[in-house]
Amino acid sequence: MxxxxxxxxxxxxxxxxxxxxxxxxxxxxxxxxxxxxxxxxxxxxxxxxxxxxxxxxxxxxxxxxxxxxxxxxxxxxxxxxxxxxxxxxxxxxxxxxxxxxxxxxxxxxxxxYIKDSVTYDTVKCLDVAYEGGKLMGDFLNLTSDFNTNSLIEVIPKFHSMSFRFNQYNKALCIASKERLAKASAYLGLVEELKDEMHIIEELKASGDIKIRVTHNDTKISNILFDCNKKGLCVIDTDTVMPGIVHYDFGDAIRTICNEAAEDEKDLNKVKFNINYYKAYVNGFLEKMKPELTSLEIKYLPLGAKTMVFIMGLRFLTDYLNNDIYYKTSYSEHNLDRSKNQFKLLESLSSQYKEMDILNSLS
The missing domain is CATH 3.30.200.20 (Phosphorylase Kinase; domain 1)
Incomplete structure (x- = not known):
């Protein structure tokens, strides 16, 4: 321009x-x-x-x-x-x-513009994970009394798993043979996890989980830090709208606990860091625990698993749709993003028992 x-x-x-x-x-x-x-x-x-x-x-x-x-x-x-x-x-x-x-x-x-601020695409230390959790918890806590009826739904069904599966199934029908072949290793995994990945949505639909202001794009790069790695400000609020806490918690965990960038092609570098998870939980609940019910706390780990899966599914769907949503730098960029998220999901699942929220508190 x-x-x-x-x-x-x-x-x-x-x-x-x-x-x-x-x-x-x-x-x-x-x-x-x-x-x-x-x-x-x-x-x-x-x-x-x-x-x-x-x-x-x-x-x-x-x-x-x-x-x-x-x-x-x-x-x-x-x-x-x-x-x-x-x-x-x-x-x-x-x-x-x-x-x-x-x-x-x-x-x-x-x-x-917030000068003298720092952003991170990946987390390299416990302090950043803890401060990220604390700042996002504070954002949700301070907006917990805001009337969500004043907000529009920016992207309808944004985190709706049934909606994302519907998009995925339509993409399967129109995808080229070449792209289907390159993505084939992940099609079975998506089907295998389908039922579990709908649990959070069902809890929301039942009314058992409170509808509140949510950010809906809580990746670590949307948190500003000062030069001392202290949390400053939550940014990129384009997707602020009514939602449930599990979406924001889960998406934050998705990026904070991935030891690699979300489009890292070397999958050996993609690992779920349980120590970053525990640090984030400590910071998050320090600010947010009084606002949460025992049911909400119970399902936070599944929220993390669900959000990693849904991003893998969305990247995969966009790849099958010939990259119509996300900006890409090369022809298999979305496929690489999808592979990355599914590898992260595998690593997270292997440590799922350690992710119990109450046992994670220091």
Whole structure:
């Protein structure tokens, strides 16, 4: 994208400055995100939301702003500068809206960049796992009193296992013989685990598990840390919507406890780190345990297993569908991601008895 184009979009937001440089951030699979620097040495995140993936972008952005405002109101003890480091702060347009629509119908939002922050694609120490759990637990705790009726469902059936299996079965019917052959080793595994992988969804449908604000993309790279590896802020709230705690817990475990990146092709490097799991649990329950029922706690380990599986299934489905959802860098990128998740699932399953939440507490 040309600098002049970004400048014209940036000028639609409340500011008295102009861009001097920018770089595109490539950590996400879905949106186009830019870090911009202004003449007055201010930094912002300018993001184009993928309207092909998200069908109600205004509602999505409204979700983000509502939750950020709620968190800001819960942290009034912080100074203004500290608050801007602890909570995502969105910038309104000159017209007072939370987003700008360009001439092509693309939606843009802007937020203040949190400087001197660090992200991790993989976890390399217990401190990061513990702080990640603590920060995500705090996010869920502070939003536990938020009225979920105020939020739209950004992606309907996002973590619905029956929906994902339906997508998978349709992909099987249209996949090329070549792609089916390359994925054949995992088709039997998917069928074998089908019943177990529906348990969490059934608990949700029964009403036995509370519907609450959930982040729905709690990978470790969506948590900002300071230079001392202390948790700062939960970011990338595009998928904030009503859900259950097992989705957020499970997806966090999926990335925090994988000793390799999610698209690592050398499967020997893909291992479930039980010590990172226990560290995350300690941090998570330190903030979140008072909000959880005994039933919710009981099924947290299955939540982790379920979320690893569902991501493996989604990557596999997208591969069979010729890569129509996730951004890919090469023809078998989604297949490699899927293999990675199923190897992680195997490693997790071999240590499943050690994952009992109460026995994991130090």
């Amino acid at each position: 040309m600098l002049s184009k970004l400048n014209s979009i940036y000028a639609c937001f409340k500011n008295d400055d102009s861009i001097i440089s920018y770089k595109q951030l490539a950590s996400g699979h879905i949106n186009d995100t830019f870090l911009i620097e202004t003449k007055k040495n201010a930094f912002f995140i300018l993001q184009q939301i993928n309207k092909g993936v998200f069908k109600n972008v205004p509602g999505l952005i409204n979700n983000k702003v509502l939750i950020s405002s709620h968190l800001q109101n819960k942290n009034t003890h912080l100074t203004d500068d500290e608050l801007k480091r602890r909570v995502l702060c969105f910038v309104k347009t000159l017209k007072g809206y939370n987003y700008h629509t360009d001439n092509a119908g693309n939606y843009w939002n802007m937020m203040i």
